[in-house]
Amino acid sequence: MKNKLLPLSITFVFIIIFIIFFKGLQNTNIYTPETKTIYEVPSVSVKLFNSNEIVNTLEIFNSDKFYLLNIWSSWCVPCRQEHPILMELSKNNNINVIGINYKDTKKNAKSFLEELGNPYNKIIFDNKGTVSIEWGAYGVPESFLINKNKVIKKYIGPLTKSSTEEIKLFIK
Amino acid sequence: MKILKLFLIIIFIFPINSLKADNEILKNKITKNLRCLICQGQSVYDSDSEFANSLKLVVDNKINEGLSEKQIYSYFQSKYGDWILYDPLFNRNTYFLWLLPLLIFFVGGAIIFKKFIKK
Numbered sequence: 001m002k003n004k005l006l007p008l009s010i011t012f013v014f015i016i017i018f019i020i021f022f023k024g025l026q027n028t029n030i031y032t033p034e035t036k037t038i039y040e041v042p043s044v045s046v047k048l049f050n051s052n053e054i055v056n057t058l059e060i061f062n063s064d065k066f067y068l069l070n071i072w073s074s075w076c077v078p079c080r081q082e083h084p085i086l087m088e089l090s091k092n093n094n095i096n097v098i099g100i101n102y103k104d105t106k107k108n109a110k111s112f113l114e115e116l117g118n119p120y121n122k123i124i125f126d127n128k129g130t131v132s133i134e135w136g137a138y139g140v141p142e143s144f145l146i147n148k149n150k151v152i153k154k155y156i157g158p159l160t161k162s163s164t165e166e167i168k169l170f171i172k
Numbered sequence: 173m174k175i176l177k178l179f180l181i182i183i184f185i186f187p188i189n190s191l192k193a194d195n196e197i198l199k200n201k202i203t204k205n206l207r208c209l210i211c212q213g214q215s216v217y218d219s220d221s222e223f224a225n226s227l228k229l230v231v232d233n234k235i236n237e238g239l240s241e242k243q244i245y246s247y248f249q250s251k252y253g254d255w256i257l258y259d260p261l262f263n264r265n266t267y268f269l270w271l272l273p274l275l276i277f278f279v280g281g282a283i284i285f286k287k288f289i290k291k
Contacts, residue, residue: 006286129222129223129226130233139223
Protein backbone atom coordinates (compact mmCIF):
# COMPACT_ATOMS: atom_id res chain seq x y z
CA MET A 1 0.00 0.00 0.00
CA LYS A 2 2.82 2.36 0.96
CA ASN A 3 4.62 1.65 -2.30
CA LYS A 4 1.53 2.52 -4.28
CA LEU A 5 0.79 5.78 -2.48
CA LEU A 6 3.86 7.61 -3.76
CA PRO A 7 3.40 7.02 -7.52
CA LEU A 8 -0.30 7.72 -7.09
CA SER A 9 0.26 11.07 -5.38
CA ILE A 10 2.90 12.07 -7.95
CA THR A 11 0.51 11.18 -10.79
CA PHE A 12 -2.23 13.16 -9.07
CA VAL A 13 -0.01 16.26 -8.75
CA PHE A 14 1.01 15.99 -12.41
CA ILE A 15 -2.60 15.64 -13.52
CA ILE A 16 -3.50 18.81 -11.61
CA ILE A 17 -0.55 20.68 -13.15
CA PHE A 18 -1.52 19.40 -16.59
CA ILE A 19 -5.11 20.60 -16.17
CA ILE A 20 -3.95 24.07 -15.06
CA PHE A 21 -1.58 24.47 -18.01
CA PHE A 22 -4.11 23.04 -20.45
CA LYS A 23 -6.72 25.52 -19.26
CA GLY A 24 -4.11 28.30 -19.46
CA LEU A 25 -3.45 27.45 -23.10
CA GLN A 26 -6.99 28.39 -23.97
CA ASN A 27 -6.67 31.85 -22.40
CA THR A 28 -5.62 34.61 -24.70
CA ASN A 29 -2.19 36.04 -23.97
CA ILE A 30 -3.07 39.42 -25.43
CA TYR A 31 -3.92 41.90 -22.72
CA THR A 32 -7.25 43.59 -23.16
CA PRO A 33 -7.86 46.49 -20.77
CA GLU A 34 -10.93 46.31 -18.58
CA THR A 35 -13.45 48.70 -20.07
CA LYS A 36 -16.61 47.71 -18.26
CA THR A 37 -15.79 48.26 -14.63
CA ILE A 38 -17.71 51.01 -12.93
CA TYR A 39 -15.66 53.19 -10.63
CA GLU A 40 -15.90 56.54 -8.90
CA VAL A 41 -14.64 59.78 -10.35
CA PRO A 42 -11.18 60.39 -8.83
CA SER A 43 -10.91 63.42 -6.60
CA VAL A 44 -7.87 65.43 -7.74
CA SER A 45 -6.99 69.07 -8.04
CA VAL A 46 -6.65 70.08 -11.66
CA LYS A 47 -5.80 73.19 -13.61
CA LEU A 48 -8.34 74.54 -16.08
CA PHE A 49 -7.08 75.29 -19.57
CA ASN A 50 -8.66 78.69 -20.14
CA SER A 51 -8.73 80.30 -16.72
CA ASN A 52 -5.70 78.59 -15.11
CA GLU A 53 -8.00 78.13 -12.11
CA ILE A 54 -7.29 75.16 -9.81
CA VAL A 55 -10.42 73.11 -9.12
CA ASN A 56 -11.28 69.69 -7.79
CA THR A 57 -12.58 67.18 -10.34
CA LEU A 58 -15.62 66.50 -8.15
CA GLU A 59 -16.67 70.14 -8.67
CA ILE A 60 -16.60 69.64 -12.44
CA PHE A 61 -18.71 66.48 -12.45
CA ASN A 62 -21.10 67.61 -9.72
CA SER A 63 -24.51 67.39 -11.38
CA ASP A 64 -26.56 64.29 -12.18
CA LYS A 65 -26.14 64.95 -15.90
CA PHE A 66 -24.14 62.72 -18.22
CA TYR A 67 -20.59 63.78 -18.90
CA LEU A 68 -18.22 62.64 -21.60
CA LEU A 69 -14.64 63.13 -20.55
CA ASN A 70 -12.37 63.07 -23.58
CA ILE A 71 -8.57 62.95 -23.43
CA TRP A 72 -7.11 64.66 -26.47
CA SER A 73 -4.03 66.35 -27.79
CA SER A 74 -3.16 68.48 -30.80
CA TRP A 75 -0.35 66.10 -31.81
CA CYS A 76 -2.63 63.06 -31.77
CA VAL A 77 -3.83 62.07 -35.24
CA PRO A 78 -6.78 59.86 -34.18
CA CYS A 79 -8.06 62.83 -32.13
CA ARG A 80 -8.63 64.73 -35.37
CA GLN A 81 -10.55 61.75 -36.67
CA GLU A 82 -12.94 61.64 -33.71
CA HIS A 83 -13.34 65.42 -33.41
CA PRO A 84 -16.46 65.70 -35.65
CA ILE A 85 -18.15 63.09 -33.38
CA LEU A 86 -17.38 65.20 -30.31
CA MET A 87 -18.69 68.31 -32.08
CA GLU A 88 -21.91 66.46 -32.81
CA LEU A 89 -22.24 65.20 -29.22
CA SER A 90 -21.62 68.69 -27.82
CA LYS A 91 -24.85 69.86 -29.51
CA ASN A 92 -26.82 67.35 -27.44
CA ASN A 93 -28.26 68.96 -24.31
CA ASN A 94 -28.24 65.73 -22.30
CA ILE A 95 -24.48 65.48 -22.21
CA ASN A 96 -21.66 67.74 -21.15
CA VAL A 97 -18.37 67.23 -22.99
CA ILE A 98 -15.28 67.85 -20.88
CA GLY A 99 -11.75 67.64 -22.25
CA ILE A 100 -8.37 66.72 -20.81
CA ASN A 101 -5.62 68.28 -22.86
CA TYR A 102 -2.86 65.67 -22.62
CA LYS A 103 0.86 66.56 -22.80
CA ASP A 104 0.34 69.48 -25.11
CA THR A 105 1.29 73.13 -25.39
CA LYS A 106 -1.42 75.75 -24.99
CA LYS A 107 -0.51 77.36 -28.29
CA ASN A 108 -0.88 74.14 -30.30
CA ALA A 109 -4.04 73.14 -28.46
CA LYS A 110 -5.65 76.52 -29.12
CA SER A 111 -4.90 76.43 -32.84
CA PHE A 112 -6.26 72.85 -32.96
CA LEU A 113 -9.55 74.05 -31.47
CA GLU A 114 -9.67 77.13 -33.70
CA GLU A 115 -9.24 74.94 -36.73
CA LEU A 116 -11.68 72.16 -35.86
CA GLY A 117 -14.04 73.82 -33.37
CA ASN A 118 -14.35 73.54 -29.61
CA PRO A 119 -16.76 70.85 -28.38
CA TYR A 120 -15.62 71.12 -24.76
CA ASN A 121 -17.52 72.80 -21.97
CA LYS A 122 -14.43 72.81 -19.81
CA ILE A 123 -10.89 71.70 -20.51
CA ILE A 124 -8.50 70.32 -17.91
CA PHE A 125 -4.87 71.11 -18.66
CA ASP A 126 -2.70 68.04 -18.12
CA ASN A 127 0.72 68.91 -19.54
CA LYS A 128 2.50 66.21 -17.52
CA GLY A 129 -0.01 63.42 -18.11
CA THR A 130 -0.47 62.72 -14.40
CA VAL A 131 -4.17 63.66 -14.25
CA SER A 132 -4.93 61.12 -16.96
CA ILE A 133 -3.23 58.42 -14.86
CA GLU A 134 -5.68 59.23 -12.03
CA TRP A 135 -8.45 58.23 -14.44
CA GLY A 136 -6.70 54.99 -15.35
CA ALA A 137 -6.03 56.16 -18.91
CA TYR A 138 -3.55 54.58 -21.30
CA GLY A 139 -3.03 57.45 -23.72
CA VAL A 140 -4.82 59.57 -26.28
CA PRO A 141 -7.56 59.52 -27.40
CA GLU A 142 -9.65 58.01 -24.66
CA SER A 143 -13.18 58.81 -23.46
CA PHE A 144 -15.09 58.14 -20.28
CA LEU A 145 -18.85 58.29 -19.92
CA ILE A 146 -19.70 59.61 -16.46
CA ASN A 147 -22.99 59.73 -14.62
CA LYS A 148 -23.71 60.49 -10.95
CA ASN A 149 -20.00 60.72 -10.13
CA LYS A 150 -19.28 57.29 -11.58
CA VAL A 151 -17.44 56.25 -14.71
CA ILE A 152 -19.92 53.95 -16.40
CA LYS A 153 -18.14 53.29 -19.67
CA LYS A 154 -14.62 53.68 -20.99
CA TYR A 155 -13.72 54.02 -24.68
CA ILE A 156 -10.07 53.38 -25.48
CA GLY A 157 -9.03 54.84 -28.81
CA PRO A 158 -11.01 57.20 -31.04
CA LEU A 159 -14.79 57.27 -30.74
CA THR A 160 -16.50 55.46 -33.58
CA LYS A 161 -20.01 55.53 -35.00
CA SER A 162 -21.02 52.49 -32.97
CA SER A 163 -19.64 53.93 -29.71
CA THR A 164 -21.51 57.19 -30.41
CA GLU A 165 -24.72 55.25 -30.92
CA GLU A 166 -24.09 53.52 -27.60
CA ILE A 167 -23.50 56.86 -25.85
CA LYS A 168 -26.72 58.23 -27.34
CA LEU A 169 -28.62 55.22 -26.02
CA PHE A 170 -27.20 55.86 -22.53
CA ILE A 171 -28.19 59.54 -22.48
CA LYS A 172 -31.63 59.16 -24.01
CA MET B 173 34.24 80.34 11.93
CA LYS B 174 34.71 79.22 8.32
CA ILE B 175 35.03 75.64 9.44
CA LEU B 176 31.83 75.94 11.45
CA LYS B 177 29.99 77.33 8.42
CA LEU B 178 31.29 74.54 6.25
CA PHE B 179 30.31 72.01 8.88
CA LEU B 180 26.79 73.42 9.06
CA ILE B 181 26.42 73.40 5.29
CA ILE B 182 27.51 69.77 5.13
CA ILE B 183 25.11 68.84 7.91
CA PHE B 184 22.21 70.53 6.13
CA ILE B 185 22.94 69.24 2.66
CA PHE B 186 23.87 65.66 3.48
CA PRO B 187 20.54 64.38 4.87
CA ILE B 188 18.60 65.98 2.00
CA ASN B 189 20.83 64.29 -0.54
CA SER B 190 20.65 60.91 1.11
CA LEU B 191 16.85 61.27 1.34
CA LYS B 192 16.70 62.03 -2.36
CA ALA B 193 18.92 59.07 -3.13
CA ASP B 194 16.67 56.81 -1.06
CA ASN B 195 13.62 58.07 -2.94
CA GLU B 196 15.37 57.44 -6.25
CA ILE B 197 16.17 53.85 -5.25
CA LEU B 198 12.57 53.29 -4.16
CA LYS B 199 11.24 54.87 -7.35
CA ASN B 200 13.43 52.59 -9.48
CA LYS B 201 12.35 49.56 -7.48
CA ILE B 202 8.67 50.40 -7.90
CA THR B 203 8.87 51.29 -11.60
CA LYS B 204 10.74 48.03 -12.29
CA ASN B 205 7.77 46.14 -10.83
CA LEU B 206 5.19 48.06 -12.88
CA ARG B 207 4.31 46.78 -16.32
CA CYS B 208 4.16 49.33 -19.12
CA LEU B 209 0.67 48.48 -20.36
CA ILE B 210 1.07 49.88 -23.85
CA CYS B 211 4.56 48.49 -24.52
CA GLN B 212 5.53 44.92 -25.31
CA GLY B 213 7.33 43.12 -22.50
CA GLN B 214 8.78 46.24 -20.91
CA SER B 215 8.56 47.58 -17.42
CA VAL B 216 7.73 51.23 -16.76
CA TYR B 217 11.39 51.67 -15.75
CA ASP B 218 12.65 50.42 -19.12
CA SER B 219 10.13 52.21 -21.29
CA ASP B 220 10.29 55.74 -22.62
CA SER B 221 6.69 55.89 -23.85
CA GLU B 222 4.38 58.78 -22.91
CA PHE B 223 2.41 56.45 -20.65
CA ALA B 224 5.51 55.18 -18.82
CA ASN B 225 6.91 58.69 -18.38
CA SER B 226 3.64 59.88 -16.82
CA LEU B 227 3.61 56.84 -14.55
CA LYS B 228 7.17 57.60 -13.41
CA LEU B 229 6.07 61.12 -12.50
CA VAL B 230 3.08 59.81 -10.57
CA VAL B 231 5.32 57.37 -8.66
CA ASP B 232 7.62 60.28 -7.82
CA ASN B 233 4.67 62.37 -6.57
CA LYS B 234 3.30 59.51 -4.48
CA ILE B 235 6.69 58.91 -2.84
CA ASN B 236 6.93 62.62 -2.02
CA GLU B 237 3.42 62.49 -0.56
CA GLY B 238 4.78 59.86 1.82
CA LEU B 239 3.00 56.78 0.50
CA SER B 240 4.67 53.44 1.17
CA GLU B 241 5.69 51.00 -1.56
CA LYS B 242 2.66 48.79 -0.87
CA GLN B 243 0.28 51.74 -0.93
CA ILE B 244 1.66 52.84 -4.30
CA TYR B 245 1.19 49.33 -5.72
CA SER B 246 -2.39 49.16 -4.51
CA TYR B 247 -3.02 52.64 -5.93
CA PHE B 248 -1.96 51.49 -9.40
CA GLN B 249 -3.77 48.21 -8.95
CA SER B 250 -7.00 50.10 -8.27
CA LYS B 251 -6.52 52.12 -11.46
CA TYR B 252 -5.28 49.45 -13.86
CA GLY B 253 -5.97 46.06 -12.25
CA ASP B 254 -3.60 43.25 -11.16
CA TRP B 255 -1.95 43.10 -14.58
CA ILE B 256 0.10 46.25 -13.95
CA LEU B 257 2.15 44.48 -11.26
CA TYR B 258 4.92 42.12 -12.34
CA ASP B 259 4.99 40.57 -8.89
CA PRO B 260 1.48 39.24 -8.25
CA LEU B 261 0.07 40.01 -4.82
CA PHE B 262 -0.82 37.20 -2.42
CA ASN B 263 -4.61 37.01 -2.64
CA ARG B 264 -7.45 34.57 -3.35
CA ASN B 265 -6.61 34.37 -7.05
CA THR B 266 -2.91 33.75 -6.51
CA TYR B 267 -2.81 31.35 -3.52
CA PHE B 268 -2.13 28.42 -5.81
CA LEU B 269 0.54 30.29 -7.76
CA TRP B 270 2.48 31.12 -4.60
CA LEU B 271 1.93 27.85 -2.76
CA LEU B 272 2.51 25.36 -5.58
CA PRO B 273 6.34 25.68 -5.57
CA LEU B 274 6.33 25.16 -1.79
CA LEU B 275 4.10 22.12 -2.19
CA ILE B 276 6.36 20.66 -4.88
CA PHE B 277 9.39 21.38 -2.69
CA PHE B 278 7.92 19.52 0.27
CA VAL B 279 6.75 16.58 -1.84
CA GLY B 280 10.21 16.37 -3.42
CA GLY B 281 11.82 16.62 0.01
CA ALA B 282 9.61 13.82 1.28
CA ILE B 283 10.58 11.60 -1.65
CA ILE B 284 14.28 12.23 -1.12
CA PHE B 285 13.92 11.62 2.62
CA LYS B 286 12.10 8.37 2.02
CA LYS B 287 14.45 7.08 -0.66
CA PHE B 288 17.86 7.94 0.70
CA ILE B 289 17.84 8.86 4.35
CA LYS B 290 15.58 6.10 5.62
CA LYS B 291 17.76 3.50 3.89
